[in-house]
Amino acid sequence: MKISRKFIMTLMALVLMAALVVGCGNGKSTEEPEANEGNQTEVEDVETDDEPEADVEVGDGKVDYPAKQLTITVPPAAGGGTDLLYRAMAPKIQEYLGVPVVVVNKPGAGCAIGFSAGAKDPADGTSVTAAVAEMLSVPYAAEVDFTYESFDPIANVNSCYGALTVAADAPYDTLEEFIEYAKEHPGEIRIGNSGIGSNWHILAASFAAEAGIDVVHVPFDGAGPAGVALAGGHVEAVPVSPQEVDVHVKSGKAKILATFSPERLPELPDLPTGKELGYGNTILTIYRGFVAPLGTPEDIKQMLDEAFQYALDSPEITKFMEEQNFAKHYLSDDEFLELMEREDKIYGEQFDALGLSK
Amino acid sequence: MFSTVLGNVFSIPTLMAIFAGVVMGISFGAMPGLTSTMGIALLMPLTFAMKPEIGILLLIGIFVGAIYGGSITAILINTPGTPSAAATLLDGYPFTLKGEAGRALGIATVASAGGGIISGVILILIAPLLAEFALRFSAPEIFGLALFGISIIASISGDSLVKGLMSGTLGLILSLIGMDNITGYARFTFGSTFLSGGLAFIPVLVGLFALSQCFVSIEDIFEKRAEINKITRALPTKEDLKTIWPTILRAGVMGTFIGSIPGAGGDISAFVSYDMEKRVSKHPEKFGTGIPEGVAAPEASNNGTTGGALIPLLTLGIPGDSNTAVLLGAFMVHNLIPGPQLFVDHAPTVYTIFAGFMIANIVMLILGLSGQRLFVKVVSIPKQVLIPSIIVLCTVGSFAINNNFKDIMVMLVAGVIGYFLTKGGFPLSPIVLALILGPMAEGNFRRSLVMSQGSYAIFVQRPMAAAFIAVAAIALLYPIIKAIIVNVRRKEAS
Amino acid sequence: MGVPGPGYFPRILSLIVILLAAIELISSYRDKEEEEEIKLFAKENARVWVSLGFIILYFIGLSYLGFIISTIIFMLVMLMYFRIRNIIVLVAVPIGLTTFLYFIFTILLKVQLPIGKLL
Numbered sequence: 001m002k003i004s005r006k007f008i009m010t011l012m013a014l015v016l017m018a019a020l021v022v023g024c025g026n027g028k029s030t031e032e033p034e035a036n037e038g039n040q041t042e043v044e045d046v047e048t049d050d051e052p053e054a055d056v057e058v059g060d061g062k063v064d065y066p067a068k069q070l071t072i073t074v075p076p077a078a079g080g081g082t083d084l085l086y087r088a089m090a091p092k093i094q095e096y097l098g099v100p101v102v103v104v105n106k107p108g109a110g111c112a113i114g115f116s117a118g119a120k121d122p123a124d125g126t127s128v129t130a131a132v133a134e135m136l137s138v139p140y141a142a143e144v145d146f147t148y149e150s151f152d153p154i155a156n157v158n159s160c161y162g163a164l165t166v167a168a169d170a171p172y173d174t175l176e177e178f179i180e181y182a183k184e185h186p187g188e189i190r191i192g193n194s195g196i197g198s199n200w201h202i203l204a205a206s207f208a209a210e211a212g213i214d215v216v217h218v219p220f221d222g223a224g225p226a227g228v229a230l231a232g233g234h235v236e237a238v239p240v241s242p243q244e245v246d247v248h249v250k251s252g253k254a255k256i257l258a259t260f261s262p263e264r265l266p267e268l269p270d271l272p273t274g275k276e277l278g279y280g281n282t283i284l285t286i287y288r289g290f291v292a293p294l295g296t297p298e299d300i301k302q303m304l305d306e307a308f309q310y311a312l313d314s315p316e317i318t319k320f321m322e323e324q325n326f327a328k329h330y331l332s333d334d335e336f337l338e339l340m341e342r343e344d345k346i347y348g349e350q351f352d353a354l355g356l357s358k
Numbered sequence: 359m360f361s362t363v364l365g366n367v368f369s370i371p372t373l374m375a376i377f378a379g380v381v382m383g384i385s386f387g388a389m390p391g392l393t394s395t396m397g398i399a400l401l402m403p404l405t406f407a408m409k410p411e412i413g414i415l416l417l418i419g420i421f422v423g424a425i426y427g428g429s430i431t432a433i434l435i436n437t438p439g440t441p442s443a444a445a446t447l448l449d450g451y452p453f454t455l456k457g458e459a460g461r462a463l464g465i466a467t468v469a470s471a472g473g474g475i476i477s478g479v480i481l482i483l484i485a486p487l488l489a490e491f492a493l494r495f496s497a498p499e500i501f502g503l504a505l506f507g508i509s510i511i512a513s514i515s516g517d518s519l520v521k522g523l524m525s526g527t528l529g530l531i532l533s534l535i536g537m538d539n540i541t542g543y544a545r546f547t548f549g550s551t552f553l554s555g556g557l558a559f560i561p562v563l564v565g566l567f568a569l570s571q572c573f574v575s576i577e578d579i580f581e582k583r584a585e586i587n588k589i590t591r592a593l594p595t596k597e598d599l600k601t602i603w604p605t606i607l608r609a610g611v612m613g614t615f616i617g618s619i620p621g622a623g624g625d626i627s628a629f630v631s632y633d634m635e636k637r638v639s640k641h642p643e644k645f646g647t648g649i650p651e652g653v654a655a656p657e658a659s660n661n662g663t664t665g666g667a668l669i670p671l672l673t674l675g676i677p678g679d680s681n682t683a684v685l686l687g688a689f690m691v692h693n694l695i696p697g698p699q700l701f702v703d704h705a706p707t708v709y710t711i712f713a714g715f716m717i718a719n720i721v722m723l724i725l726g727l728s729g730q731r732l733f734v735k736v737v738s739i740p741k742q743v744l745i746p747s748i749i750v751l752c753t754v755g756s757f758a759i760n761n762n763f764k765d766i767m768v769m770l771v772a773g774v775i776g777y778f779l780t781k782g783g784f785p786l787s788p789i790v791l792a793l794i795l796g797p798m799a800e801g802n803f804r805r806s807l808v809m810s811q812g813s814y815a816i817f818v819q820r821p822m823a824a825a826f827i828a829v830a831a832i833a834l835l836y837p838i839i840k841a842i843i844v845n846v847r848r849k850e851a852s
Numbered sequence: 853m854g855v856p857g858p859g860y861f862p863r864i865l866s867l868i869v870i871l872l873a874a875i876e877l878i879s880s881y882r883d884k885e886e887e888e889e890i891k892l893f894a895k896e897n898a899r900v901w902v903s904l905g906f907i908i909l910y911f912i913g914l915s916y917l918g919f920i921i922s923t924i925i926f927m928l929v930m931l932m933y934f935r936i937r938n939i940i941v942l943v944a945v946p947i948g949l950t951t952f953l954y955f956i957f958t959i960l961l962k963v964q965l966p967i968g969k970l971l
Contacts, residue, residue: 084690084691087403104761105761106760106761108552108558108760108762113552113762141537190808190809216808216809216811217808218805218809219808220805221801224675224677225620228493228674228676231493231674234809235809246697247674247695247696250697251697323693324690324691520872520875520876520879523872524869524872527865527868527872530861530865531869534862534865538858573903576900576903577897577899579899579934740936741934742934742935742936743941743945745930745934746926746927746930746931746934747927747945747949749910749930750923750926750927750949750950753910753914754953754957754965757965757966758957758965763915766911767911770907770911774904777900804856807856
């Protein structure tokens with residue numbers, strides 16, 4: 001009767017060996033997972049040097065980090081774009097700090113669970129939380145026990161912005177024409193978003209308010225489905241990021257009219273920004289950074305900041321972000337805080353205006 | 359290119375990856391509490407260092423294997439290993455009780471492989487076309503489909519229609535917990551942040567089916583189990599095969615179709631196909647007693663969704679179900695951005711993946727059939743050992759999903775509720791259907807109205823939506839009306 | 853705007869529940885066939901409730917003592933409660949299963965298993 005258990009164990013051992021062989025067959029060593037406890041990706045090994053990265057010896061850090069290990073709490077679910085970025089950076093951060101760096105997902109309730117837990121972590125350098133833009137919107141949407149002020153910001157590493165994307169065969173080709181059309185047909189333009197109270201929804205509402213147009217906001221379960229709805233002609237526009245609609249633009253079903261970013265995006269230099277065209281108040285940053293529990297000592301925060309910059313500047317991460325279309329956007333703790341304060345006001349206003357405040 | 363693809367796919371590393379994936383998939387799928395989605399998500403980071411085809415085929419192997427693997431425990435111990443096997447136990451477990459576990463396992467294996475291969479063929483031939491079609495599907499159509507799915511509750515209620523409907527309603531109520539998708543309003547959350555995200559599906563499913571089944575078994579844990587050691591059949595008979603191949607064809611196609619609809623996966627399609635087989639069968643009353651079609655239909659269907667779900671994933675970048683949602687991440691990491699460009703820029707890779715998919719199904723067939731004697735041994739593990747083990751597996755599985763302790767409490771409560779319901783004669787399957795389809799139906803109903811700015815006409819103006827809704831209405835009302843008539847006639851007779 | 857609010861669906865459901873409950877109640881009065889008693893708290897069910905108690909203790913143990921210790925103890929207790937006397941089984945199964953799961957989850961998949969607060 002224990003045959004099946006033992007058999008399965010043997011099978012798993014065989015499978016593990018098979019996986020190792022498969023990995024080795026490509027010239028990459030998959031032995032690292034055993035050594036680097038808690039590291040989850042070998043992204044740094046992907047297509048970089050020919051010789052495998054040296055095993056990170058714990059204790060070899062560039063600074064003398066006081067805590068025994070660092071846990072990065074990531075509220076978004078495992079496997080998504082945000083999660084991948086943090087997992088990619090973890091080994092580099094570990095290299096700098098010289099202590100094990102572990103990524104733990106705490107998904108649920110639109111990131112509320114993860115943030116709520118992160119805010120309660122001890123302020124002794126053992127934990128940081130991935131700071132994503134939902135941190136600003138969720139407190140307005142639900143009864144939670146945190147706001148962005150429940151954390152000490154450390155640094156931001158990546159940002160992306162929204163864009164106005166419409167159907168390829170729509171009768172408007174510029175932002176101005178779109179707004180004109182909307183004014184002539186009040187209440188008819190439907191803008192899809194990734195969910196009620198989501199960043200994209202607030203962005204769309206903020207834009208509509210600034211442009212003075214009357215539109216309908218249709219919620220979907222995420223930016224992906226919203227994009228598909230646009231491609232299928234079920235809504236007239238979406239405010240999501242250019243990456244998220246890229247597939248539809250390439251297949252000829254959609255066209256981007258303008259981006260809602262402070263400057264023109266390097267990968268889309270021909271697209272004007274809303275700011276240029278006079279709608280400069282509508283900028284929402286989908287940021288990805290790090291925050292620590294309130295009251296974390298200055299020297300620890302300093303070391304963490306250096307570690308994040310080290311990781312960000314490293315060739316592996318640079319390559320990774322380039323390939324995955326993540327734009328580097330470093331902000332120091334003060335700049336990061338200022339960003340959050342500024343945009344928090346927009347969220348607050350729009351939530352009120354939309355009647356969504358809890 | 360043909361030769362490149364063949365070269366790629368029949369290379370040792372690729373084949374090993376597929377094999378490893380299927381083995382891991384079957385193991386994962388078979389264990390209650392661990393699901394296919396979890397397996398893919400957890401193993402994905404390991405694939406980052408591999409070449410794209412190999413990494414992705416490893417994950418696809420897990421996908422294919424796990425969807426099949428769930429049927430093993432569903433048949434042997436009345437506990438689905440994955441949500442997609444929840445319908446398999448309806449006829450699968452009765453086989454075991456009759457001492458014919460091997461026959462059911464064999465049917466499940468053949469049906470799963472059959473469904474998978476059919477979906478692979480459809481995938482390869484029609485993917486782009488079907489993708490265009492899938493674009494036309496939006497909220498009203500999905501609402502209609504979900505409504506139709508809910509109407510199936512009437513058909514799987516077994517003897518008591520009323521109890522089945524009550525189970526279904528309970529499921530619908532449970533699905534309401536959390537923040538409402540359309541307005542963000544928190545329902546039934548009692549101020550808890552945890553509940554505002556809604557009940558995680560897996561802990562509820564695991565608790566409801568697996569844990570409650572454990573409780574039921576504890577009652578007679580010291581009694582001798584039915585004589586199951588004699589496996590009368592290791593392989594399905596020729597007759598069985600002849601009986602089920604039309605079923606496999608129908609269910610496989612249906613599964614592919616349902617899988618290609620974003621958000622609808624194996625769990626739904628299994629029930630839909632089970633229901634369909636019952637309706638077209640010449641002996642519908644035999645369903646639930648252990649007949650081949652009753653096992654073949656859900657298994658062919660849920661494996662049909664594996665290929666089906668890949669269609670919108672590859673052509674539009676929209677996952678067809680929860681498993682492909684994780685696969686999407688894998689594709690992105692390997693720089694294979696799904697969409698029409700994928701077929702242009704990376705054609706050899708894509709077709710290698712297609713070929714690998716087919717091979718994965720064949721591997722699954724071989725492993726399943728040869729592993730039969732092993733699987734059946736599970737039944738001979740004494741209940742006293744099996745039950746605590748399952749409880750631990752369920753606990754670990756429920757925790758591992760979200761790293762959240764509260765999930766295992768959800769599982770426990772679901773288990774107790776499931777126990778009560780089972781003792782009271784309430785069927786559990788309607789709850790699963792309702793949990794999945796309730797939010798889909800309600801959310802899309804209201805989304806449709808937002809899209810139409812409040813006009814109900816949208817449901818009538820769109821032909822597909824109208825058709826689904828009509829069919830759903832008939833499917834739901836027909837059994838009810840029939841039951842009423844039967845009741846009335848019975849009273850007149852007495 | 854005419855879009856049903858969040859209360860729409862729950863209200864419909866409560867109506868359905870009331871309706872169904874009424875039907876079931878009425879039909880149970882009319883079909884006066886053998887009343888099958890559902891035993892939930894009788895002697896036969898004692899084992900279930902005791903097991904439930906053990907499970908709850910296991911969960912408490914998970915949060916204080918962590919996965920490995922709690923699981924081994926839980927399995928040991930359950931096996932003994934279910935009258936397994938064979939020493940080999942009592943030792944091998946708890947340790948085997950716990951090790952197996954630890955191996956898969958913590959080492960292979962790098963997923964966190966419950967860590968006790970006390971440890």
